[in-house]
Amino acid sequence: MIEIRDLSKTYNHFSDKVKILNNISLSIDKGQWCTIIGPSGTGKSTFLNCVAGLLQPDDGEIIYEGVNIYSLKDKVKSEYRRFNIGFIFQDFKLLPHYSVLDNVALPLIYDEPKKPLYTKAKSLLEMVGIKEQIFNRLPEALSGGEKQRIAIARALIANPKVLICDEPTGNLDINNRNIILDLLSEFKNSGKTIIMVTHDEEVANRGDIIYKLSNGILEERMKKNDAFSLESNN
Ligand SMILES: Nc1ncnc2c1ncn2[C@@H]1O[C@H](COP(=O)(O)OP(=O)(O)O)[C@@H](O)[C@H]1O
Ligand SMILES: [Mg+2]
Incomplete structure (x- = not known):
């Protein structure tokens, strides 16, 4: 599904060059939760932004089902992203002058008739546990957890094949975290692919495969329950 080849990214801080991603290669299968x-500060958000087509790497290729995303012209690339890749930003990036409901519907406002689009937006908001009373509020009047859930609904509006999530449960209490994790499991079970960054061990363990990013390199790491089962086998 996604082929990451020799991905490198360096940031320049005045005369200082810092290599954040060092020649990362990785294949992610369709239907895998990674x-x-x-x-x-190790470069997790940088990695996700490069993979999502939002940040041009210095070197390397990102290939979605045979499509090399950085070889596409900007307009084609954003179209591709809009219909295939849902992205949940660490800082949500909700549009401040639009209501909750508009924020969720906006990605498709020029592509789909308004009525069914808003019906879909409402049902996604309900799925992430956002009550109708706040559909018309502006983002400034929301808690961090509410913003996060709205950002998740927005990422799902175009029914993407791939969901890329940057700490999607970072601002949620356990109850809401579990609602989102169950929603992601459902998403995965319908054959979709998930790439997720998290600090939370329990959240990480819901994935099929866990990688640790350090010193610019991704290494596969054992799942915690695998480690326990190995121990209990001894
Ligand atoms: N646009 C940028 N320009 C320069 N440095 C950046 C930029 N974005 C992030 N960095 C730096 O790159 C490092 C990795 O950042 P980031 O990818 O956000 O890490 P993480 O998501 O793992 O916390 C950090 O030291 C950060 O300060
Ligand atoms: Mg980050």
């Missing part, structure tokens, strides 16, 4: 953990 989680990435690692300390803050």
